[in-house]
Amino acid sequence: MLLARRSVQTALRTNLCRSFSVSRTQFQERNGLVLGVFEREGEETGLHLTEAAAGFDQSLSGKLSELLNISGPGLKKGKSRIFYGIHKDFPCVAVVGLGKSNAGVCGVENWDISKENIRQAVSAGCRQLQELEVKHVEVDGCGDAQSAAEGAVLGLFHYDQLKSKKKNKVTAQLHRSADADGWEKGVHYAEGQNLARLLMEAPANHMTPTAFANIIEERLAPHAQRVTINKRSQSWIEEQQMGAFLSVSKGSEESPVFLELQYNGSPDSNQPPLVLVGKGITFDSGGISLKPSASMDAMRADMGGAATVCASIVTAAALKLPVNIIGLAPLCENMPSGKATKPGDVVKAKNGKTIQVDNTDAEGRLVLADALCYGQTFNPRAVLNVATLTGAMDVALGSAATGVFTNSNWLWEQLHKASVVTGDRVWRMPLFQHYTRQVTDCQLADLNNVGKYSRSGGACTAAAFLREFVTAPHWAHLDIAGVMSNKDEIPFLGKGMSGRPTRTLVEFAAGLAHNS
Ligand code: BES
Ligand code: ZN
Ligand code: ZN
DSSP states (O other): OHHHHHHHHHHHHTTTOOSSOOOHHHHHTOEEEEEEEEEOTTOSSOEEEOHHHHHHHHHTTTHHHHHHHHTSSOOOTTOEEEEESSSSSOSEEEEEEEEETTOOEETTTTEEHHHHHHHHHHHHHHHHHHHTTOSEEEEEOTTOHHHHHHHHHHHTOOOOTTOSSOOOOOEEEEESOSOHHHHHHHHHHHHHHHHHHHHHHSOTTTSOHHHHHHHHHHHHGGGTTTEEEEEEOHHHHHHTTOHHHHHHHTTOSSOOEEEEEEEEOSSSTTSOOEEEEEOEEEEEOOTTSOOOSTTGGGGGGTTHHHHHHHHHHHHHHHTTOSSEEEEEEEEEEEOOSTTSOOTTEEEEOTTSOEEEESOTTOOHHHHHHHHHHHHGGGOOSEEEEEEOOOHHHHHHHTTSOEEEEESOHHHHHHHHHHHHHHSOOEEEOOOOHHHHHHHHOOSSSSEESSOTTTTTTHHHHHHHHHHTTOOOSSEEEEEOTTTSEESSSSTTTOSEEOOTTHHHHHHHHHHHHHHO
16 A cells, blocks of 8 residues: 555656645545557557547547657557546546457457457556555446456456455446446456356355355345245255265265256246256365375365356346246265265266266266256256366366367357357367267276276267266257466456356357347
8 A cells, every 4th residue: 555655656746747636535535547548550659549538638638648658658458557646536547558449350269359358458457456556447448348347347356255454345337438238238247257256266165065055045136036046955866866966975074955046037938948057066175086185275166167157147137138047056075085985886877877986086077967967857948067077178278268069069159159259268179979989888887987098088088978968959068177267368367266158158148048
């Protein structure tokens, strides 16, 4: 705080000094402003102000562009530069670089560059203002208020619930633009992803299956008119004969929960639902096939599938999307104990198929197998499961994109289209019989829970395993192990659990609503 104040005072003493006097109150309740500038076509250094930035500049008789010119070379995309004391309502103004103005969709990158640039730039500006302990920021819509809102709300997220010293909380609002609806939509999308980040980041002793289900119930309470929640307990899971799910949960002292959400957004209550299934392992120790201890803490986020699925349903409800969705989350811990499943044990899934559990660390496919069988009893228009399923997925694509294995070209196209808009990308992966043979060739049972060539094509053999529990013509498995966490690859997410691909799931559901 002291440092931030000093830098403000230093700037005021230098050539940025304005005629306004900065009172103590302004230090305490300072507002910030984020304004965008595009690169001028064909010029290295020229800048082109957005409509809002030009309006602001005009109100200061060209002071902003003058300062921009003298403060250094052209503003690179994603970079932010602060000007202090140039406007009485905004003691701190962050000007951010948006890159080229007409970048649009790139067929190689598979995303909309303009939208992605806005998210990056706005988040950089907001964060810089957050560091300066600004309490409230107004944000330039930069011609796409939804992307600007996403950049602001995602960029300002911090998980500090369990720290005594909290980071400065900043609120954001749209600065002078007609596109209030776009801004609001972006806030919903980003808050949805932030909910998933919060659920994933929380430590496993806090985020137990029961705690997870209670938080989702709380978040859905304002939408009770359209939402039904069932928190199924162990006895229900037993009645359903979900032997594969139970074989994972039985090693832990923590009770399993099968969470079932029904969102009835369509005016036609009989419209077949979209079924979303999320892997909900609140901690994956590996079970008896214990994982190495280095980085095992990251396995608190092994419920990322459940988190993104449930967060996208909370968001669909907040947006009142006219579509019916069922969300299913088999929630439990995977722990070693005297009661835990042992390598070589054979268990029976809900559809009667037997599974030899050669590796208890390949537990995600077991809980999903039963949840998929149950999900298909709802006569769905499409079934999606989302799971931090395999380390091999991370090896294949890293954090660039979610791997999608699907039996439906239509579903693939819908997902791909949604991901180009959100920038939270997907990439299609194979579902060849080649991989199926590696899980059906099994000594004791119908299926083995690991491929017979162990590590090779691990993400693909896991998908082939899941496919053995699918009867729906439109099914997709999203392996999100690679996108589970962020170091600095996605600049507007910061370090930590990513909540990906919540926005893509919401955009996909919105697309279905549009098509019905
Ligand atoms: N939850 C893990 C996969 C994972 C790894 C997610 C790293 C995110 C980051 C999963 O349950 C697992 O352990 N899979 C095994 C399967 C193997 C035993 C066939 C894996 O990927 O090593
Ligand atoms: Zn595992
Ligand atoms: Zn796991």
